[in-house]
Amino acid sequence: MWCLRRQTRFRELIDVLDKVGPRFGSLLIAYAWIRSVPLPGFSGATAMSLIQEGRADDVLEYIDGVDAGVFA
Known part of the structure; x- marks a missing residue:
């Protein structure tokens, strides 16, 4: 089960x-950004965390929001 979750x-x-x-x-x-930059609105959590x-969907929605100018 853990293997499927990891995949x-x-x-x-x-x-x-x-x-x-x-x-x-x-x-x-990009990988360095994912690992090290805290995302606004997520209590200091990075995309990786x-x-x-x-919560990858939250990260993808955040990126879409940035693209749309929501978080600019």
Whole structure:
């Protein structure tokens, strides 16, 4: 069971990387952002910590909001 959960989280991480990678011009820089930058509105949580909690959809919605200018 834990293996399936790990695979799901990995897939979610890839989905987020696919979405933000082009913004940073490098998957390595995008990965660093996911791991280290606290997202506003999530009590200091990073995208990675949210993904690990099973909240990848929240991260993707946040990114869509930024694209739409909601969080600008």
